[in-house]
Amino acid sequence: VKSNNLLSFQEFDEPFSKNIYFKKKVSEFIKEALSNDEFYLNYMPIYDTKNLEIKAFEVLLRCSSESMKGTGPDVFIPIAEEYNLIRVIDLWVIESTFKNIKNNYDFLMKTPVVFCINISSEELKNPLFKKNLVRLLDEYEIPPEWIELELTETSFVEIDQKSIDVLSEIRTLGVNLSLDDFGTGYISFNQLINYPVNNLKIDKSFVDLLETENESGEMIVRAILSMADSYELHTIAEGVETAEQYAYLLELGCHYVQGYLLSKPLSWPLAKALLIEPNTE
Ligand code: C2E
Ligand code: CA
Numbered sequence: 546v547k548s549n550n551l552l553s554f555q556e557f558d559e560p561f562s563k564n565i566y567f568k569k570k571v572s573e574f575i576k577e578a579l580s581n582d583e584f585y586l587n588y589m590p591i592y593d594t595k596n597l598e599i600k601a602f603e604v605l606l607r608c609s610s611e612s613m614k615g616t617g618p619d620v621f622i623p624i625a626e627e628y629n630l631i632r633v634i635d636l637w638v639i640e641s642t643f644k645n646i647k648n649n650y651d652f653l654m655k656t657p658v659v660f661c662i663n664i665s666s667e668e669l670k671n672p673l674f675k676k677n678l679v680r681l682l683d684e685y686e687i688p689p690e691w692i693e694l695e696l697t698e699t700s701f702v703e704i705d706q707k708s709i710d711v712l713s714e715i716r717t718l719g720v721n722l723s724l725d726d727f728g729t730g731y732i733s734f735n736q737l738i739n740y741p742v743n744n745l746k747i748d749k750s751f752v753d754l755l756e757t758e759n760e761s762g763e764m765i766v767r768a769i770l771s772m773a774d775s776y777e778l779h780t781i782a783e784g785v786e787t788a789e790q791y792a793y794l795l796e797l798g799c800h801y802v803q804g805y806l807l808s809k810p811l812s813w814p815l816a817k818a819l820l821i822e823p824n825t826e
C-alpha cells in the first residue's frame with residue numbers, strides 16, 4: 546500500500562489492523578513520532594464518589610502525527626509491544642508525566658492528586674524497569690505516593706515469583722499499583738492475595754452491564770466490589786457513561802469512577818483548570 550496515512554488502511558475490515566503490512570507501517574510511524582517528538586499526554590480525571598472531588602488523573606498517550614491520524618493507543622500500543630518499541634514508549638510516558646509534575650510542583654503540593662500511568666506487561670520481564678523508575682523518581686524529585694502504575698489483569702496471568710517480588714519492591718517505595726481491566730483476565734478471586742496491588746479497576750464491559758433491565762450486571766459488580774473490599778483494595782470503575790451507571794456504582798459502594806459522563810481525557814491546562822475550579826454543573 547502506497548498511502549502514507551493510516552486512515553487509508555482503516556477503510557479495510559477490522560482484521561486488517563492485524564495485517565502485517567499495517568503493523569509494520571504503524572511501527573515505522575511510532576519510531577518517527579518518537580524522534581519527531583509527536584507524542585503527548587492527556588489526563589483523564591478520576592473522581593471520588595464520596596464528594597465528586599478529583600483524586601487522580603489517568604495519563605493517556607496521544608500522537609499528533611498526521612500519519613497516525615485515526616489510530617489510537619488501543620491499536621498502536623499492542624503493535625509497539627510486538628515491535629519492541631514499548632519499553633521506549635513506557636519510559637517516555639513516565640518521564641513526561643514526571644516532568645509535568647515537576648513543572649507544577651508547588652500547585653500540586655496544595656492540590657494533591659495521583660497520576661495513574663499505564664504500564665505494559667512487557668515491563669514485568671524488563672530487568673531495568675524498577676531501576677529506571679527509581680532513577681526518574683529521584684531525578685524529578687517525585688513523591689512516590691503521587692504515582693500509581695496500572696497493570697492489566699492479563700499481565701498477571703502468567704506472572705512469576707520474581708516479577709511479583711519486583712512489584713512488591715515498587716510498592717515498598719510508596720508507589721501505588723492498580724490491577725487494570727479487572728474481570729477480563731480470568732484471575733480467580735483467591736489469587737488476588739498474591740499480588741501486591743492496592744487498587745482494582747473494574748473494566749468498562751462490567752460498567753456497561755449496569756442498567757435497570759440487567760440484574761446480573763448488578764450482581765457481578767456487587768461481587769467484584771465485595772471481593773475487593775475483603776482484600777482491602779480500593780475500587781475504580783472505568784467507562785462510566787450514564788447517570789444510571791453512576792447511581793448504581795455509588796449505591797454499590799465503588800470508591801472512584803472515571804468516564805465520559807464526568808469528563809473526557811483532557812490536555813494538562815484543562816485538567817489543571819478542573820482542579821482549581823471543580824465542575825459546578
Ligand atoms: P485503558 O487503560 O483501559 O484506558 C481506558 C481507555 O478507555 C482510554 O482509551 C479512555 O479514553 C477510554 N475511556 C475512558 N472512559 C470512557 C468512557 O466513558 N467511554 C468510552 N467509550 N471510553 C472511555 P484510550 O486512551 O484510547 O486508551 C486505550 C488503551 O491504550 C488503554 O486502555 C491502555 O491499555 C492503552 N494506553 C493508553 N495510554 C497508554 C500509555 O501511556 N502506555 C501504555 N503502555 N498503554 C497505554
Ligand atoms: Ca488504564
Ligand code: CA
Binds near residue numbers: 726
Ligand atoms: Ca482500563
Ligand code: CA
Binds near residue numbers: 748
Ligand atoms: Ca478497559
